[in-house]
Amino acid sequence: MTTQHQIRRRAAATTPVLLILVLLAFVLLVLTFGDRSTARMATDALISVTLVVGFWIFAGNSGVISFGHAAFACVGAYVSAWTTLRPAMKTMLLPGLPAWLAQAEWPVFAAALAGGAVAALLALVTGAAILRLSGIAASIATFAFLAMVNAIWSNWTPVTGGTSSVVGLARYVGPWVALGWAAAAILVAALYAHSASGLALRATREDEVAAAASGIDTFRHRLLAYALSAFFCGVGGALMGHAIGVINPDAYYLSLTFVMLAMLVTGGIGSLSGAVVGVVAVTLAGEALLTLEHGVTLAGVPVSLPPGSQQILIALAMILVLVFRPAGLLAGREIALPVRWVGGRRTDSN
Amino acid sequence: MSKLGLFDLAVRYGKLTALANLSFTVAEGERLFISGPNGAGKSSLLGAISGAVKAAHGRVEMDGEILSGRAPEEIARRGLSMVPEGRRIFAGLTVQENLLVGTGQRRDRGAVADDLATVFDSFPILGERRHAPAGALSGGQQQMLAISRALMTNPKLMLVDEPSLGLAPKIVDEVYERLCALQALRGLTLVIVEQSSARAARVGGRMLLMRGGRIVADGDAAGFAAQDLLTEAYFGDAA
Numbered sequence: 001m002t003t004q005h006q007i008r009r010r011a012a013a014t015t016p017v018l019l020i021l022v023l024l025a026f027v028l029l030v031l032t033f034g035d036r037s038t039a040r041m042a043t044d045a046l047i048s049v050t051l052v053v054g055f056w057i058f059a060g061n062s063g064v065i066s067f068g069h070a071a072f073a074c075v076g077a078y079v080s081a082w083t084t085l086r087p088a089m090k091t092m093l094l095p096g097l098p099a100w101l102a103q104a105e106w107p108v109f110a111a112a113l114a115g116g117a118v119a120a121l122l123a124l125v126t127g128a129a130i131l132r133l134s135g136i137a138a139s140i141a142t143f144a145f146l147a148m149v150n151a152i153w154s155n156w157t158p159v160t161g162g163t164s165s166v167v168g169l170a171r172y173v174g175p176w177v178a179l180g181w182a183a184a185a186i187l188v189a190a191l192y193a194h195s196a197s198g199l200a201l202r203a204t205r206e207d208e209v210a211a212a213a214s215g216i217d218t219f220r221h222r223l224l225a226y227a228l229s230a231f232f233c234g235v236g237g238a239l240m241g242h243a244i245g246v247i248n249p250d251a252y253y254l255s256l257t258f259v260m261l262a263m264l265v266t267g268g269i270g271s272l273s274g275a276v277v278g279v280v281a282v283t284l285a286g287e288a289l290l291t292l293e294h295g296v297t298l299a300g301v302p303v304s305l306p307p308g309s310q311q312i313l314i315a316l317a318m319i320l321v322l323v324f325r326p327a328g329l330l331a332g333r334e335i336a337l338p339v340r341w342v343g344g345r346r347t348d349s350n
Numbered sequence: 351m352s353k354l355g356l357f358d359l360a361v362r363y364g365k366l367t368a369l370a371n372l373s374f375t376v377a378e379g380e381r382l383f384i385s386g387p388n389g390a391g392k393s394s395l396l397g398a399i400s401g402a403v404k405a406a407h408g409r410v411e412m413d414g415e416i417l418s419g420r421a422p423e424e425i426a427r428r429g430l431s432m433v434p435e436g437r438r439i440f441a442g443l444t445v446q447e448n449l450l451v452g453t454g455q456r457r458d459r460g461a462v463a464d465d466l467a468t469v470f471d472s473f474p475i476l477g478e479r480r481h482a483p484a485g486a487l488s489g490g491q492q493q494m495l496a497i498s499r500a501l502m503t504n505p506k507l508m509l510v511d512e513p514s515l516g517l518a519p520k521i522v523d524e525v526y527e528r529l530c531a532l533q534a535l536r537g538l539t540l541v542i543v544e545q546s547s548a549r550a551a552r553v554g555g556r557m558l559l560m561r562g563g564r565i566v567a568d569g570d571a572a573g574f575a576a577q578d579l580l581t582e583a584y585f586g587d588a589a
Contacts, residue, residue, distance in 0.1 A: 196454040199443075203451040206440035213400060213434055214452035215426035215503055270442075332442070 014337040016190035019276050020183045022335075023049065026280075027175045039175055040243075045283040046178035047239045049276055052263045053185040054232025056275035058225045059264065061198055063205030064135050066226075067257055068126075068142030069233045071149035074252030075122055076115030076234025077241040078153070081166050083111040084242075089168045096158020108172050112181075112238045119234025120227040127226040131219055146257065153249035165248040173243040181239060185232045189272050192228060197221050262318045268328020273335040281329060282314060289313050353378045353507055353539040354399070359408035359418075361394045361563075368394040370563040371408065376507075381533060381540045381555035383571055385547040390560040392543045393435060396509050399541070400432045401425040412507060427455050431505030435512045435543075437496040441485030445476055448484045448495055452503035461504070468535075469498040472528055490521035497529060501536070510542045514549060526553045547574060 023046065030042040055069045082090070082097060083106040090102045106114070130141040153160045160166075192198045201221040204211040208218055241247040259282070267278020295304030321328060352375035361369040369391045376382050384392050397403030399410050401422040409418040417425050426432070431452075440448050449469060453462045470477030473494045479487065484495055493513055500508055513529070514522040530553065533540050544550045550557050550571045557571035567574065 199447055199451055200454050202443060202447070203440045206442050207438050209402065209422075210434055210438035210440065211451070212422040213402070213426055213432040213438075214499065215423050215455050216451065217421075217423045 010342045011336050011339050012194070012334070013190075014342065015273060015334045016186045018335050018337065019186050019273060023179055023182055023276070027179050031175060041283065041287055042175045043173060043178045043243050045279060046175060046182045047173070047236055047243060048259070048263060048279045048283060049182035050178070050185045050232055050239060051236035052260055052267075052275045052279050053182070053189050053272065054229050054236060055260050055264060056229075056269070056272060057189050057192055057232065058222075058229035060269050060272070060275065061193060061201040061205065061225055062222050063269075064131075064222070065139045065261075066142040066229075067139060067261075068130075068145040068149075069229070069260060070252050070254075070256040071146045072119040072123060072230040072233035073237025073240065073256060074149055074153060074249060076112075076119045076237035077247045077252060078160060078166075079115040079118045079234070080108075080111040080238035081169055081241060081247055083114055084108055084170055085166070085168060093161050093166055093168075094159060096156075108170055108242065112235050112242075115238035116231040116234040119237070120231040123227045123230030124223065127223045131222045131226060146253070150249055150253050153252075160249065163249060165246045167246050169241050169245045169247065171242060171245045173239050178239060178243070181232075181235055185235075186272065186276065188228070188232070189275075192225065193272060197224055201225055258315075262314060264328075265318055266321050266328060268330040268332055270327055270332025271330055271334045274328050274330040274332065277330055277335075278328065282317075285317060286310055286314060352376060353380070353413065354541070355411040356399070357409050357411070359395075359398060359410060360406045361391070361398050361403055362406045368563055369398065372563075372565060373408075374558065374565065374568065376539060376541060378539055379533075379537055381530070381553075382542070383547075383550035383553075383555055383557040384541065384543045384560060385545065385550055385557055386560035386566075388545075389562075391563040392545075392560055393511060394563075395560070396432070396511050396541070396543055400430060400509055402432075426452070426503060429504070429506035431500040431503045431508045433496045433500045433508065433510040433513065435515060437489075437492045439484045439487075439492050439495050439499065441483065443484055444481050445484050445487070445495060446480040448499050449476075449502045452499060456504060458504070462502070465502055465504065469501065472532060473498060490517055490525065493517060493521075493525050494528065497525070497532070501532065505538065507539045507541070510540065512543050512545060514544065514546065522549065547571070 027042055030038050034042070051073060055066070059065055082094070082101050083104045087103050087105065090097055126145055130138055130145065133141055154163045156162070200211070200216045203214065203216060204218045204221065211218060237252060240251070263278040263282045264275055265278070266281055267276065268274030289305065289310040292303065292305045293307060293309055295302055297303070325331065354376040357373050359369060359372045360367070372395070384395060386392055394403055398405050399417070401417065401420055405418050409416055411417065412428065412430060415428070417428070417430070440451065443451070449466060456462060475491055476495060476498060484492065487495060497510070497513070510529070513525050517525065529540070532538065547557065547559070551574060553571070555571050557569065557574055558565050559567040559574065
């Protein structure tokens with residue numbers, strides 16, 4: 001017999017599938033009707049899904065806001081560059097690399113995995129110190145971590161190229177590769193949220209003292225989520241580099257931190273669907289505003305916004321969401337098939 | 351061997367002494383009420399047992415194992431469960447998620463489903479609303495949920511802090527009725543902080559009367575009602 005509970009579980013399991021299908025439809029739509037620039041936009045949006053869903057795995061389940069996740073993207077991007085750039089290029093741009101890394105020519109997929117893995121490792125090490133702090137103190141410490149990583153990457157010139165860009169990355173990331181990783185991030189995020197550790201972490205988000213009284217070790221679950229989260233941000237950072245072929249430390253600093261936060265807050269930090277919807281909403285709004293910045297002709301009258309309007313208006317939109325819909329567009333709800341579609345009639349009272 | 355033993359336990363907050371060298375034991379399956387006026391040290395006592403409050407001196411033992419100095423989550427995993435004051439349910443999680451939170455560290459996976467069924471048998475309303483957010487429950491239902499959540503960790507000893515706080519008397523009757531039924535069913539040892547000693551006398555069990563961080567009386571709760579001890583504990587020399 002199928003119980004009400006099993007039906008509910010089945011409905012919950014449709015969330016990641018639906019989200020991935022929506023993104024798939026988005027890619028097909030863009031590739032069918034769009035041009036090269038819309039394909040680029042779709043790629044960027046899907047990379048952002050990987051980054052923001054990765055970010056959500058930690059922030060959404062633990063309730064602790066991190067300002068440090070752009071640093072994981074930075075590390076992932078450079079690890080992928082170190083392992084995939086042509087050796088001749090590395091001798092020229094990054095003379096300080098150890099010999100084995102200078103000679104490395106890894107497949108791009110392995111390099112992306114390595115980028116994620118190194119980011120996760122870094123999260124384990126730094127998180128071991130940072131995540132013992134209480135919520136707000138931990139948030140501030142993650143910001144300090146971001147500043148440190150940026151300072152190291154901007155000054156360790158022989159290995160990172162310093163503030164100048166590292167060029168010549170293989171541009172293998174298009175909508176399909178980005179979709180693949182976005183789908184992987186969504187699946188892993190959904191699995192984690194419904195795992196015992198995910199449930200424990202969500203309990204600590206609600207009430208840390210009561211969670212401890214239920215036998216939950218807050219630090220352990222936070223650290224696990226932090227590492228998993230850093231993995232996808234590392235991969236996302238690598239994808240960013242390989243989408244445009246160029247990386248530099250400032251591309252993974254404050255503006256990326258802001259955009260990731262804006263997307264998560266806009267969609268709603270309380271649900272996985274919120275993270276995805278936030279990316280789509282902010283990307284679309286951003287594209288529309290950028291078009292206006294470049295100028296359009298409305299009824300014969302040329303209209304254009306002053307440069308910089310895009311950032312200002314997105315920041316304004318984020319503030320408006322915080323004021324009028326503090327839990328975000330989805331307010332913690334998940335997109336899922338209605339219960340009656342996945343088996344049986346609704347019989348419960350809620 | 352007693353279930354729980356406190357030996358010369360003291361708790362201080364700065365210069366303030368909350369608990370002054372308390373010693374007592376609780377037998378297996380016993381129901382112990384801790385009563386007394388505000389500031390008597392009741393919550394500090396539960397905190398010191400559950401690990402939330404650090405003892406300045408002395409020790410707490412459960413089944414002969416020393417609990418003092420361990421983290422609350424570790425003490426919880428050893429079979430001591432706490433129903434905190436003000437319930438502190440996980441409002442944003444569903445009723446069922448609240449119940450499963452504490453089961454992550456249990457080894458007996460199969461028994462978890464049985465325990466869940468037992469909870470839904472004892473509190474049908476929780477079964478009906480298992481997929482609703484816990485924050486949407488009424489105060490009385492939330493108290494039932496907090497008790498059930500503590501039960502789901504399969505405790506040997508359960509501490510309950512002020513279960514009647516903010517509830518209508520009729521609901522309090524119901525909470526105690528269920529609590530006592532569950533205790534009988536599971537052979538639990540219960541330590542309950544209950545401000546109202548009259549309530550404790552009606553439910554029945556052993557009672558410790560506290561005042562100013564000390565135990566002023568220890569005996570059968572029903573027996574206290576007949577004596578002047580209560581008045582003395584609450585009003586002291588003024589009475």
